[in-house]
Every structure is written in structure tokens, then in C-alpha cells.
Amino acid sequence: MANKSYFDPDIAVSLEMPVDWEAAATEHFPLLLMAPSEQAFRANLSFSVEELDPPTPENLQLMIDQTRADRSQTFAGFQLVSEQRMMQDNFPAHIEHYHWNMDGSHIPMTQLFALILTAPDALYGLHGTCLQSTEDTYLPIFTAIIRSLRFIPSKG
DSSP: OOEEEEETTTEEEEEEEEEEEEOOOSSSOOEEOOOOOOOTTEEEEEEEEEOOOOHHHHHHHHHHHHHHHHHHHHHHHEEEEOOOOOOOETTTEEEEEEEEEEETTOOEEEEEEEEEEEEEEEEEEEEEEGGGOOOOOHHHHHHHHHHEEOOOOOOO
């Protein structure tokens, strides 16, 4: 599948995404990448940015533990499938793959969740969401987008 480059000045990232995906923003997510509709659902990858104070490995681990605890309480049928640590654009990253059921409908969902701590204190949260029946298609796309991320330093 062909990709296109995308730069978001509001959250200072550049990335590669499939040509048929669209970029938008919502009240909660300053960047939301959306796939074409499939099975009445649009797979998507949302971005948030917050501060991590202090920006230490220990505090990052606390954030990882807290977000996992929150998801296990909030998402029906939450099951952690895998997790990994990596470096993305020379910054520490943590990625989790998990399953859960959409509230009310009990539709099996898949999510790829990443936390990336950039210097000195920005914590990027990425949430790639798709129907579990389409995860073989979308997990590689979410991973490729995450791997393509470049964080643009601010001037000043």
C-alpha cells in the first residue's frame, strides 16, 4: 500500500500513513488518523500529548502501570496480549497490544497503545483502535505509522 507524508504542526510530529487515510482533530485528540470505513467502523490512530513531571524512567513506569489499571477497570473484557519497550526516534517508548469489548455491543476490539517520552517532558500517547476481526490488517499499519514518527524539536 502506498503511503503519504504528513506533518502536524500542533503536536510537532511528522509521519507516514496510507494514502487513503485522513487526518483530523477532536476535542480530546489533537491528531486523529482515520482509515476508510470497513464493517461500519473506521480504524483509527489517535494522538495525545501531556506532561510527565518529572520525566524520569520511574515516572514513565508509573504512568504505564496507571494507564493499564485504568483500561482494565474501564474496558470490558480487557486482555493484555503483548507489550514491548523500544526506542522511537531516539526516545523511550512502551507499546501494548490488547483486546477488549465495546461497551453495550460487546463487539471484540483490538487496540495498540503506545507511550513515547520525548525530551524534556512531553509524553505522547497513541491509541490505535480497530475491530478485532481486522487486526491482521491494521496492527501492521499502526506499527508502521508509529515506527515512522519523527518528533520535531521546538525552536526556542
